[in-house]
Amino acid sequence: MGAGLIIFVLAVSGWCREPKENPICIIQTNMGNIEVEMFQNDAPQTVANFIGLAEGKKEFTDKKTGKKVKKPFYDGLIFHRVIKDFMLQGGCPLGKGSS
Template sequence: MHKILMAATLLLASTGAANCADAKGAKTMNDNTSAQADAKYNLPPGTYAVLDTEKGVIICRLFEKESPVTVANFIGLATGTKEWTHPRTHEKKKSRFYDGLSFMRVIPNFMIQGGDPLNNCTGGPGYEFEDEFSSGLTFSKPGLLAMANAGPNTNGSQFFITDNGSKPTYLNNKHTIFGEVVEGMDVVSAIARVPANGGIAVKPVRINKVDIMKIMPKKKAAK
């Protein structure tokens, strides 16, 4: 049985940790750009995280209704609209958090884990926030995007994506699920299978950038 944990002793907590970031940094797709996105990805209306990695692109639909606080936190960090504190320098920042980080923990047929500025599974954004669990969201299939943590209500910035062949139902009600992969499961599997020692990638897979894309419903043509 695998566990998805961060070192609790090195997590930085602060008051007001559950403050929700807004989606000001999201790219709201107008009719023209929405049509282009639909043509390229064939995506229905919704909010998506586009993870551009050195192994390829992973696109995740975000569960805004089911996990609103977690999604808002992820969007805020990704777009640089939410303040965070670097765990090494303790410098407060308001910049794109995930750009240039990596997937440092990789376990085939289980998951890939990223979102740590220290790149050793112990770092975070300098705050914690509570779990969000929905009865309709369980680890019943691969390709789920969820928060890594060090125990109940210790979410920060680290996340994981379940690999092909993975249905870790023992993680239900322990890790907040806030999205699912809609494009790029082959990339997830490729990352999960890079050389590793004890689940830690010998060479972490770089996340070049994380963009947030919002596709709006198409307007009906006037009769």
């Protein structure tokens, strides 16, 4: 399966729910949804950073324009590395795994 076939689309603003302990984020892809439990007690800064970027509340530098923006970071990104039955890797704004 080519990495370009899976679109990493994250709509966390409407797709995170708060269970009793950890938020659950839903990653929507063209191959189906993936539920990710966020372990905020173990990694509070990482969870806050991920959710802030996903919801568009955390500022970042857009790699394509070089400008500071606040928008959903993960929307439209691809999984640039896919190893069947093992892992998916995504989050690179250029889709190459280099940034």
